[in-house]
Amino acid sequence: MRSTAVLLAALSLAIAGQAGAATASAHLTDVDYLKANRCRGLAEGFGVTDASSLDALIKTEGRSRVEPVYEKGQQEQVRGKRDAAKTDGKDRFQAELNGYCTAFLGGKDTASAR
Template identity: 45%
Template sequence: MKAVAIAIAALGLAAAAGSAVAAERASDLDYLKASRCKGIAEGVGSVDTAGLDGFLKEQKRGRQTFVLERGDSEAAKARREAKSMDRRDRLSAELSGACVAYMAGGDKAVAAR
């Protein structure tokens, strides 16, 4: 009886841990926003993208192909926009505003949603 109670308690803890991990997954929209932020950071230059790289790598797992392709498209579009001098101020503001949560890395970005 004691072994059965321990097994049930362990299964309950495993289920709780599994749901906590699932809760840390960002939405597809957040993944796309982070991809755009990466493109802006690369286009503007002189910005450390390690946090963004980690977030995107972590969140890439299990995504549908069309979301990953759209993320690449958003990053490329943002890099092109960053080449335009008249858009640089707006993109720099976006980078220092909305993108900060994604630059912090995985857990902080998901919590910031």
């Protein structure tokens, strides 16, 4: 069990580094934009109170998206919020929120927010 937690932590850090590199660029790719939207849904579902940096990122990046990508982003937010409400897999979704989503949330750990 402990080795699984260590593995998940290492994987989360690796993914967070990739997302951090993506947010450091001038614009997000469509895939990173969709991931940011999913993170917003997860954050809302888990009750993260300060997601203002993520909201600003999504608003700014949403302006330059084609309609299908923008709509898919909204669907990802809904899916993330729905997934956070599920009892089955809650740990996995919390790990996702505390993994690559921290780069989109300004590097904040969200474990204390639930």
